[in-house]
Amino acid sequence: MVHFREELDELQRRLLEMAGLVESAIHQSIVALVHRDEQAAKDVLWKEAQINQKDLEIDEFATRLLALYQPMARDMRFLTAVIKMNGDLERMGDLAVNITERALSLMQEPAVKPLIDIPRMAGLAEIMVRNCLDALVKRDEPLARSVLVSDDEVDELRDAVYKELVTFMQEQSTTIPRAIDLMFIAHNLERIADHATNIAEDVLFLMKGIDVRHHAEQRQQT
């Protein structure tokens, strides 16, 4: 069983590596947007290819461990949770690409407005990705819960972004296509935050058997 423990550690290590790539892809997608940086955009596409590769590898690895070691309840739960977290991370990579595609299109056009809340949303989303994985590694319940709180902040910022953009669109109809791009970028960031929240919920479930999915438990906001 020593070997099995080492394999589980290796699996967790790969999941962290994947999360590192995802965090960086999110960051670079917003660099591409804010600084109109084509190189950063290419970097996201390159990272996403690696993320997809890792997605397949981690799935394969976790399924192999399930088959090979026929683990008991606790480790079984960890392995099925890894398969789900892996899916969430992979999807975040896709969302970073969506942001990048909109950023590339916006680079060709004059700016609608200086971007403040969108980079703030992205900063929060990156921290959420880091924290939900840190919470997994350290089995840190307050850290996992902090991710749920950040998710509410991201939602508030998203609402503010939408409201402001609607005003721009109504005042100057030429901004409409660009404002829609920004709106979808904010939507993608919100979705990234949702996936980080899914992971944090899985971590809480793993640690305490607390099922916070589907609001089965009332969220404690601080």
Next chain:
Amino acid sequence: MVHFREELDELQRRLLEMAGLVESAIHQSIVALVHRDEQAAKDVLWKEAQINQKDLEIDEFATRLLALYQPMARDMRFLTAVIKMNGDLERMGDLAVNITERALSLMQEPAVKPLIDIPRMAGLAEIMVRNCLDALVKRDEPLARSVLVSDDEVDELRDAVYKELVTFMQEQSTTIPRAIDLMFIAHNLERIADHATNIAEDVLFLMKGIDVRHHAEQRQQT
């Protein structure tokens, strides 16, 4: 092992039941939108609560079977695939609720335009949900592949919807908030179709070991 086979059948039966609820939730969300039908909207919310319940049950059931029977490679793959498909279906339920929330808000306002392409997208999405699950039950490869083709059609309709709505927004700025709602409804339908595509890809993988995720294989369009 007879008992295990029966359990697998039961698991598949529950997944189909969940898919039936999802299909119906999608349908009712568009009824709510097109016919301004509050009762249909309530029906979606009610169905989503049942979908969430089934999501937890199916996850629990599949994990228990993994732990209890320690199945061999093929059944192991089926069980991990069910866990993923279950996640996709659950997410579709959320997306149907998103559509419904926008429909409820649009009910308070005059119509922007007669809706044609959005109901068409929804019709396709419903068929995709049915077909990807039918493909699983019947181990029907062409049917699974047909879902991938429908996904491309949904994407094309989504592009047409966006284009038309931008024109409306530019011509009459008072329509902007409502047009944005419709845009996000089209986006939600496109996402539902993506999740059905994920399931179809999992079915293909289960049947033939063909990995069509991440475009590992070139899609055959007919």
